Amino acid sequence: MADNPIYQNLGQLGQHTAQPQSPEEAELERVPNPHAGELYLTRFVAPEFTSLCPVTGQPDFAHLVIDYAPGDWLVESKSLKLYLTSFRNHGAFHEECTVSIGKKIFDFTEAKWLRISGYWYPRGGIPIDVFWQSGEVPAGLYVPDTGVASYRGRG
Secondary structure, three states, X not given: OOOOHHHOOOOOOOOOOOOOOOOOXXXXXXXXXXXXXXXXXXXXXXXXXXXXXXXXXXXXXXEEEEEEEOOOEEEOHHHHHHHHHHHHHOEOOXXXXXXXXXXXXXXXXXOOEEEEEEEEOOEOOEOOEEEEEOOOOOOOOOOOOOOOOOOOOOO
């Protein structure tokens, strides 16, 4: 893999990489899409996403589902994992975390389309679910349900 020029600009894949301490410090990486001319969906699921409440400093937890239709680039998954875990010490409201993650991946990969679904676990008795997408679903793109049930509490 190291001899392939496609991967020479990747600084994290196959390397020991320190955990970034903030989203600003985290570095997403991308690789060329070998099926750039095809319309297809890629899904990343982060069922244990963590950030901090910007007011109380208490941990907030979410189940994120990121669906995107790649264009010429794919987000490299190790860099995505490091980026997502960089929120562990980051104080931001649920809406800020969810939307900023979606926008950053969409812009960075120059995706054809992206949707992020943030299912936040309740604190103070209220779950907050946050959804963002880059625009209309491209015609012909198969987009399955996220598979995450709405919060039902003890009901």
